[in-house]
Amino acid sequence: MQGTPAALKYLQKSDFEKGLQGPPGLSASSGPEFQELIADINSISKSRISGLGKGDSHTEYDVILQPGHYLRPSGRTGTQGKYVSEQALVAFLTDKVAKKLRDSGESALVISADDYLRPTGKAGYFNGLHSKVFLAIHADGNRRPCTSGPSLAYQGQATALATNMIGLGLADAMGYNYKDFRANFTANEANYYMFGQVRSKRLTGLLEVGELTCEKSETDLIASSSQIGANVARAIDFIIRTPEAAVANSTRRHSSVTRHSAARSVM
Numbered sequence: 001m002q003g004t005p006a007a008l009k010y011l012q013k014s015d016f017e018k019g020l021q022g023p024p025g026l027s028a029s030s031g032p033e034f035q036e037l038i039a040d041i042n043s044i045s046k047s048r049i050s051g052l053g054k055g056d057s058h059t060e061y062d063v064i065l066q067p068g069h070y071l072r073p074s075g076r077t078g079t080q081g082k083y084v085s086e087q088a089l090v091a092f093l094t095d096k097v098a099k100k101l102r103d104s105g106e107s108a109l110v111i112s113a114d115d116y117l118r119p120t121g122k123a124g125y126f127n128g129l130h131s132k133v134f135l136a137i138h139a140d141g142n143r144r145p146c147t148s149g150p151s152l153a154y155q156g157q158a159t160a161l162a163t164n165m166i167g168l169g170l171a172d173a174m175g176y177n178y179k180d181f182r183a184n185f186t187a188n189e190a191n192y193y194m195f196g197q198v199r200s201k202r203l204t205g206l207l208e209v210g211e212l213t214c215e216k217s218e219t220d221l222i223a224s225s226s227q228i229g230a231n232v233a234r235a236i237d238f239i240i241r242t243p244e245a246a247v248a249n250s251t252r253r254h255s256s257v258t259r260h261s262a263a264r265s266v267m
């Protein structure tokens with residue numbers, strides 16, 4: 001990687017990438033193994049994800065995760081693929097991430113799309129949810145199928161290390177070139193509705209894992225769901241455990257690049 005900031009050099013020197021999982025074998029995207037995964041994903045909408053709650057304002061969570069549109073009964077309820085819904089797929093992914101992080105001893109709160117402790121703006125201080133990392137996970141659709149890729153949008157204070165770890169984790173899990181993904185980092189201009197609702201020290205981000213209205217992309221997302229969950233959890237774990245000084249340089253340098261995908265409004 002050329003002209004990389006200090007945080008990227010830190011990332012390359014760390015053993016972060018060594019511990020990432022690569023894409024699954026071909027059997028995961030067809031036959032009984034694939035059918036089983038689809039059934040697992042679809043069954044999650046009938047049960048609640050563990051760790052789901054509204055949260056409280058006196059706790060600084062290590063991570064707050066929000067599966068896109070989760071438990072929203074009407075309005076913007078997310079997109080639908082051929083095999084799974086966005087709500088089910090991202091709930092499944094979020095559940096995997098949250099479980100891994102809890103296994104590593106981190107506190108992981110999962111919030112639904114609408115039922116979380118909202119800041120009131122009263123009393124002159126922020127009385128909403130606090131965390132080290134906030135990540136919303138979506139898998140959206142496109143009117144023109146197979147035209148949008150994964151993307152990561154974040155608020156300005158996110159660090160280069162944080163965004164690159166998430167990006168690299170997703171790219172490795174799905175087996176695509178990480179450079180393609182880095183072009184889809186977007187800074188502040190992405191106006192995700194949650195960005196004003198939480199305060200996070202290291203990363204306040206919106207991860208679009210890929211397009212559900214594209215059968216190839218949907219199949220890859222389903223087949224790689226375990227790997228995506230493991231790698232995103234590893235990225236968050238590293239972000240939380242890396243000393244703040246090592247991640248001091250900001251990602252502002254990327255903010256001028258392509259913004260089309262994350263600029264879609266995601267409510």
Ligand SMILES: [Zn+2]
Pocket residue numbers: 068069078079086138139140266
């Ligand atoms: Zn969505």
